[in-house]
Amino acid sequence: MRFESLHSRAIGVLLAMILLVGPCLAQSTGNASLEVIVKDPTGALINKAQVQLIKNGKPQSFNSTNQRGEARFNKLPAGRYQIHIEAAGFKALDIDELELSTGPQRREVTLEIDTIKVDVDVEDEAQVRNTNPNGAAFTNVMTAEQIAQLPDDPDEFENAINQLAGPGAQMRVNGFRGGKLPPKSQIREIRFRMNPYAPENHDAGHGLVDITTKPGVNTWHGSFNFGFRDESLNGRQVFAPFRGPEQQRRFGFSLDGPLWKNHTSLFLNADGSLFFDARPIFATVPSGTVSDLAYRPSRRLNLDARIEHVLTKTHTARLQFQRNAGAQDNLGVGDFDLPARGYSQDQTEYIARFADSGVFGKKFFNEVRLQARWIETDARSISLGRTILVPGSFNDGSAQRSGGRKQLDFELADNVDYALEKHGLRFGGQIEAGGYRSNERTNPFGTFQFADLAAYEAGLPTQFTQRIGDPTVKYSQYQFGWYVQDDFRVRKNLTLSYGARHEFQNHVPGKFNIAPRFGFVWSPKKSGSITIRGGAGIFYDWFTAQTYEQTLRVDGQRQRDLVVANPSYPNPFLGGLQTLPPASRIQADPELQIPYIIQSSIAVETNPFKLFRLTTNYQYQRGVHLLHGRNLNAPVPGLGRPDPTAGNITNIESSAYQSSHRLMVGIGPGRFVGGGSGLFWNVNYLLMKNTNEADSPFSLPSDNFNLRADRGPAANDFRHLISGFVSKRLPRGFAISTIFQATSALPYNITTGFDDNGDTVINDRPAGVGRNSARGASRWEIGSRLSWGTNFGPEEQQTAGGPQIRMIRVGGGDGAAPPSLPGASTKKYRLEFYAQAFNLLNHANLSAFSGVQTSPFFGQATSAQSPRRMELGLRFNF
Numbered sequence: 001m002r003f004e005s006l007h008s009r010a011i012g013v014l015l016a017m018i019l020l021v022g023p024c025l026a027q028s029t030g031n032a033s034l035e036v037i038v039k040d041p042t043g044a045l046i047n048k049a050q051v052q053l054i055k056n057g058k059p060q061s062f063n064s065t066n067q068r069g070e071a072r073f074n075k076l077p078a079g080r081y082q083i084h085i086e087a088a089g090f091k092a093l094d095i096d097e098l099e100l101s102t103g104p105q106r107r108e109v110t111l112e113i114d115t116i117k118v119d120v121d122v123e124d125e126a127q128v129r130n131t132n133p134n135g136a137a138f139t140n141v142m143t144a145e146q147i148a149q150l151p152d153d154p155d156e157f158e159n160a161i162n163q164l165a166g167p168g169a170q171m172r173v174n175g176f177r178g179g180k181l182p183p184k185s186q187i188r189e190i191r192f193r194m195n196p197y198a199p200e201n202h203d204a205g206h207g208l209v210d211i212t213t214k215p216g217v218n219t220w221h222g223s224f225n226f227g228f229r230d231e232s233l234n235g236r237q238v239f240a241p242f243r244g245p246e247q248q249r250r251f252g253f254s255l256d257g258p259l260w261k262n263h264t265s266l267f268l269n270a271d272g273s274l275f276f277d278a279r280p281i282f283a284t285v286p287s288g289t290v291s292d293l294a295y296r297p298s299r300r301l302n303l304d305a306r307i308e309h310v311l312t313k314t315h316t317a318r319l320q321f322q323r324n325a326g327a328q329d330n331l332g333v334g335d336f337d338l339p340a341r342g343y344s345q346d347q348t349e350y351i352a353r354f355a356d357s358g359v360f361g362k363k364f365f366n367e368v369r370l371q372a373r374w375i376e377t378d379a380r381s382i383s384l385g386r387t388i389l390v391p392g393s394f395n396d397g398s399a400q401r402s403g404g405r406k407q408l409d410f411e412l413a414d415n416v417d418y419a420l421e422k423h424g425l426r427f428g429g430q431i432e433a434g435g436y437r438s439n440e441r442t443n444p445f446g447t448f449q450f451a452d453l454a455a456y457e458a459g460l461p462t463q464f465t466q467r468i469g470d471p472t473v474k475y476s477q478y479q480f481g482w483y484v485q486d487d488f489r490v491r492k493n494l495t496l497s498y499g500a501r502h503e504f505q506n507h508v509p510g511k512f513n514i515a516p517r518f519g520f521v522w523s524p525k526k527s528g529s530i531t532i533r534g535g536a537g538i539f540y541d542w543f544t545a546q547t548y549e550q551t552l553r554v555d556g557q558r559q560r561d562l563v564v565a566n567p568s569y570p571n572p573f574l575g576g577l578q579t580l581p582p583a584s585r586i587q588a589d590p591e592l593q594i595p596y597i598i599q600s601s602i603a604v605e606t607n608p609f610k611l612f613r614l615t616t617n618y619q620y621q622r623g624v625h626l627l628h629g630r631n632l633n634a635p636v637p638g639l640g641r642p643d644p645t646a647g648n649i650t651n652i653e654s655s656a657y658q659s660s661h662r663l664m665v666g667i668g669p670g671r672f673v674g675g676g677s678g679l680f681w682n683v684n685y686l687l688m689k690n691t692n693e694a695d696s697p698f699s700l701p702s703d704n705f706n707l708r709a710d711r712g713p714a715a716n717d718f719r720h721l722i723s724g725f726v727s728k729r730l731p732r733g734f735a736i737s738t739i740f741q742a743t744s745a746l747p748y749n750i751t752t753g754f755d756d757n758g759d760t761v762i763n764d765r766p767a768g769v770g771r772n773s774a775r776g777a778s779r780w781e782i783g784s785r786l787s788w789g790t791n792f793g794p795e796e797q798q799t800a801g802g803p804q805i806r807m808i809r810v811g812g813g814d815g816a817a818p819p820s821l822p823g824a825s826t827k828k829y830r831l832e833f834y835a836q837a838f839n840l841l842n843h844a845n846l847s848a849f850s851g852v853q854t855s856p857f858f859g860q861a862t863s864a865q866s867p868r869r870m871e872l873g874l875r876f877n878f
Helices: 002-025 122-130 154-165 453-458 545-553
Strands: 032-039 050-055 058-064 070-076 079-086 093-100 103-110 139-143 170-173 187-193 208-213 221-230 247-260 264-285 288-310 315-331 343-360 364-381 387-390 394-397 401-419 423-438 447-449 463-469 473-491 494-505 513-522 530-540 559-565 585-588 596-606 613-631 649-668 679-692 720-729 734-743 779-797 825-838 846-849 861-864 869-877
Touching (some): 154 187, 154 208
Antiparallel strands (some): 032 070, 050 079, 247 264, 264 288, 473 494, 613 649, 720 734
């Protein structure tokens, strides 16, 4: 085993050297090429902007942007250039110094809308730009070039974005939540923004990730990619007796082009995979330690079609349909769970979306979104029978999962902007509604729980639980919110944002839920080198459909929980010392309130020495009326249950507490955009403390008569996190990128393994030990992607065409743009090969620490995150 560990580390170091050093040996030759991307302040691409290159005071080349906001210039001599950019309705922009070296280079620019008439000089412009609440300050942007260096696997791609955004960030695609992300080839940009106090946002968050797809196109383009990995270059699972087999075959295909030139474009995408891996089983049974591998196959197929159409000169519509389907087998096996615990799960999701945006009148901009989603899930256990749980040792028997869930939900949102000279008014509303039908059945045969291995061998279980009755429920739920907000430019360097949001839903009594919000952006220095942003607000949370569903299902009539203390074994109802109380139920508190969070923050962004951007942000959250469970009929010591005719009554109530402190420091060149060198980088550090009393609405306290005794670290309370992204364009068509993340240890709970207080809930802690008081191990991981690509084939002209998508929030100007000039040319085909490594150095990231004192693994890790995985693949664009 030691030889294998050394062999694994040697492979990791060798791969790191290849990925980090090898491409640097290539030498560059040839001329320079430049791609200029022109956007408005909201990040939307500007079509038909006029871009002029100037060298030594003399115009060198002239071009106009296409529908993707791109202006390309090829075969340029290396040297220093100036750029002049104009577009109707926007202020002209001059870039005085641009150093072009050999090879392809890219530059993004943002044009300011020519709406607010203020006499400013060049330095004042920086103040105006930085104090735009929706501007570039406190915003990072990943362009198509950096996005191309992220993982190709759709799931790993989404994980990488979440790592870059940080914990708690909300993700949207063209304004919609949910569904699968579009392929990398169809994404225009990924914008990481921080504007948390806008009343248009329902969620209290630590950031927002806006993913915008590419707009209409004028010619047909496509992309095909294929990826493959198996165990050959993978690392061995930490707790596996040997390196198990693993294989993934993944494909992706996309096609986009005009159905009606200058009016309608079609985007198609399909991706799928066949996959199996091996999950380690590491448990202790009476006969000894079990160390084995469980094989888990899965398959996935996702289909996506999107149409963008120009309705009028000022309105563009988007229609999209998704079908996402997946099947997974042998879930539930691994760690302490033996093979009999396996089950299969299938899920199919259909999503239909419609969006329309455009200008009406001279000062109004409207955006409307409609989404309908159908989700169907089904689960099947591979075995039938009762379950045996010996916490911290082994779990055996059936998973006891069957049935499924069907849901049809809708979301309708409308946002209207109204532009005044110093005010940007925005108002709108959002309604979500859904119908649900579920017959999910769990624990129908019953579960025995034993304190430890000795009790199991003696046939002395601590408890037997069983859920009996018909699980079928059918219900509907809706929730509504509307808001109004104003961005008021008090002066050139100060903008105040204020407004309120009102929300309510049908299953919670209170309807008067007003959430005031306030924010400001101030740039005190005339150069704009310092920007300060702050704010405070209230954010309500929803009483989720899944929580409400449990109160309907386990109501004591449809279904009820049978809890037997000290049962006989194997028949829990014969002999022994069993106590058989009446059946238990779950209910919502009659005085339930919608939970809410009070949030405030202050942030500073500077540009030290004009070399990089430094952002510091402190945020405080306090949760009020958060949901948790409490047993209203818990036995009173010496007196028994308050109601002897009832069992446990799990009351979901609004009385839990939560607080969070977060200090985040980010450093980078700004908006993920580097200079002509092709180097992009960004690093973030997070210091956090998160305290709560419950991690879910069904979390029961260890002592029902002292709820505050459970106040302690939240389950996700890691204190330190550092993450970063580095991407470098290398000579001769090579490119390399690296994502890294490291976190300090997560907490875990220490329990005795017994029901010491007799409330039939086995979550009792030793005297003097707080909830989640122990810590596991820190974790870190490095992923890297090396690619080589070449362009070939005939050259094609990049002329303007296809639907024009310009999401200009206020005062974009509707003047006609000058006639477009012929675009630059580029090669028709591109072929790229890549090698992608996850957990490149094969670091053992331990998890699942056992906190049960009766466990033979008490205080030890019994699981670990994935070891090194290597994927090889190719991408062909045409």
